Each structure stands twice: as C-alpha cells, then as structure tokens.
Amino acid sequence: MDKQQQIINAAAQSFSQYGYKATTMEQVAKIAQVGKGTVYLYFSNKEKLLKEIVRSLAVEMRMVADQHIQASEGFVERFDAALYAILQFREQHDLMVKLSLELNDFGTPIVKEVLDSFEQEICVYIADKVRLAIEKEEIRSCDPEITAFLMYKMYINLIHDWQKHHSPISRERAAALIRLYFIEGLQP
Amino acid sequence: MDKQQQIINAAAQSFSQYGYKATTMEQVAKIAQVGKGTVYLYFSNKEKLLKEIVRSLAVEMRMVADQHIQASEGFVERFDAALYAILQFREQHDLMVKLSLELNDFGTPIVKEVLDSFEQEICVYIADKVRLAIEKEEIRSCDPEITAFLMYKMYINLIHDWQKHHSPISRERAAALIRLYFIEGLQP
C-alpha cells in the first residue's frame, strides 16, 4: 500500500473535519496508520502537506470546470458554466469551506496563503479561456489576465457579496449582467 | 463654546490617533476638557459617538466628490473623478485609515459595521449618478444600484486588489479599462 497516499488521504480528512490549526501531525499519522516520523519522511512539514492537498484539489477543479465548459456554446455561457462549477466546487468540498471559515475566524497565515494561491489558480485558468476567445475572435482584443481577474471578481461580487446587503441574484441573472456589462457595454 | 462640538472634535482626534478600541471615554472627556458624565449627556454611548463622526465624514465626502465631478465631461470621466476623490479621501483621512487597520488587526464588530455602512453610502452616491446618466441617455438603461455596486467594486479591484499580485494600474489605465469593459463592451 502507498504510504504517501495514505498520509495525504488522512490529512485531507482531518483538515476537512477539524481545520488546519486543529489538526495535529500525530492525528494525521494515527488516521493514516503510520508512525509520526513516517509522515515527515514524505512531507518535511505540516505546511507542505496542506499545500500538496490543495494543489491536487486545484487540478481536480480545472477538470471539473473543463467538463462543464464542453457542454456550452458562446463565450459568456462557457464562462458562466466554468465559474459556476468552480464556485460549486468550492462550496461542496469540505476542505475549502473549512479553510475559508478558519481564515475568517483565526486568520491563520498559511491558510490565507493557500486560499490566495487557489484564487490565483482560478484566474490563470480563466485567463487561458479569455486568450482562446480572443484568438477565435469571439471577443475583442484585451489583456487576458486583467479581464480574467475582473470577470472572476465580478462573478464573486454578484453571487456572494451583493446579497450581503440586497436580495440574492440568481445564476442566470448574474450571467445576463456579465453579458450586459462586459460584452455589450452600456453605451447607448 | 459648543460642548457637543468639542466632544466630537476630541473623539475624532482620539479615534484617528489611537483607534476605536484604544480610545477611552475618559480620554475623550479629557481632550474635550469636560467631565466624563458630560460626554454621556450628548452621546448615549461610545458607539453613537463613532457613528456620528463617520456620518459627518460621509457628508463631507459627498461634497468633495461632487466638487471633482463639476470639472469633468462625460460619464466615465465623472465617475473616475468622483471615485478617485473618494479613494483619496479615504486614504487622506487618518480616521478611515486607522479604522481600516483596526478592522484588519482586531476585527472590531462596530468598526466593521461603520466601515460597511460607509461603503454602502458610496454605492448610494454612485447609484444617484448612474440614474442621472440614464436619464440624460449617456448610458443604456440598467439597474442603477447593481451598476453602481459593480463599478465601485471594479474600481477598487483595479486600484487596490490587482496590485496585491501584479504591478499596479495607474488611475488613467483604470479609467480606460472601465470604459472598455463597462461602456464599450468586449463584443467584436
């Protein structure tokens, strides 16, 4: 049996259930059914362990988003499908939810770092799609990184932040708004 | 001499210098050269005192932004002038800077509430301008609240958040980008 994978699984389970701070290396070793020292043979410290797990989660996320894109026609539809898949992914994976809560409650620096790089990963992913859309002349030429960054932020703003003070916006409404502002523009 | 104003000035000074948490009502009374009980004749508690100060700061902010709008032609230019004035206002008023730091460091709930309502104030202000621009047919018809919210967020994203991981964007560049995305749109 692959000890490294056992350790990763054990850590993923514990991080998801108890969070980063409240997970001890001894706990991970116990769940993985190995000695504590063994964990350190594969991961030089706790931080590396978390980063490895989040990294592979990011890979999975890319795949899920790509699957959702397949079924969609048109740039906005594909963008909406991918982004929605990503947000759902984040909400449905206990680890991401737990880490977000932990960042809010304790501000653990490593958790902040990890979630930050996950966000950047998302932006890089979208930027690739924007670049493709420019090549296919589906949209005008523009800076792909900035465009991806702003579209992602706008999606988050609409789905998550707006409803902090107003009534929620449906996924369809959000896609329509992004089409209005980003694609069509407000000029009369 | 107006004791109420003396107290407000004293509190504004102390909040700016030491923050909300580290300011004591005794301190405020001492600076205002009144007894502690006197402070409570005008403000039933510490929270009300802070809210009053931030409220009048919001009024001042509106006036400053309006002044900057006067000198500008076109919707994007006026929007840029107003938003830039608002951001500068926030950066140049020690109280806002101090409160932001305090929210980051301690998460003081009342400070969060106050800064939140200040942000909403900004959005209401912009929404008014958007409504006006729709009436004057400078832009297409749209929901003024959502549009104001998203334009404000995009401006913040460009000027503040983008540079957390990339090289900063100048004020001119930000205005040009908002014109590109919001006004002209990305359709080819």
Next chain:
DNA sequence: CAAATGACTGTTTTAGTATTATAGTCATAA
C-alpha cells in the same frame, strides 16, 4: 434648577504564569 461632574460599580481586558500540547528531530528498531 438645569447642566456638569467625577467617584463608583459591574463587567471586560489585560498581564503574568503555570500547564499542556505540538511540530519537528533523531537514536533505535524492524
């Protein structure tokens, strides 16, 4: 007697300290 005050009080924060828990190491064992 209306406006102002600061001593007073119950509660919260802080500072100091003892105790426990934990990350990471390493000598030993399988």
Next chain:
DNA sequence: TTATGACTATAATACTAAAACAGTCATTTG
C-alpha cells in the same frame, strides 16, 4: 533502507489576579 515513537524546544492554552473600562448617578456648580 524504511519506519518508528520517545524526546525536546517552542508555542498554544488555561487560569488567576490585577487593572481598565463603559456607563450610572448622587452630588455639585453656576
């Protein structure tokens, strides 16, 4: 050569005593 858990230095926590504080109110003042 791989695996282990006792070990250690450091960091988190729990506890307590002391101090600071927001808000009150009986007394004072103009």
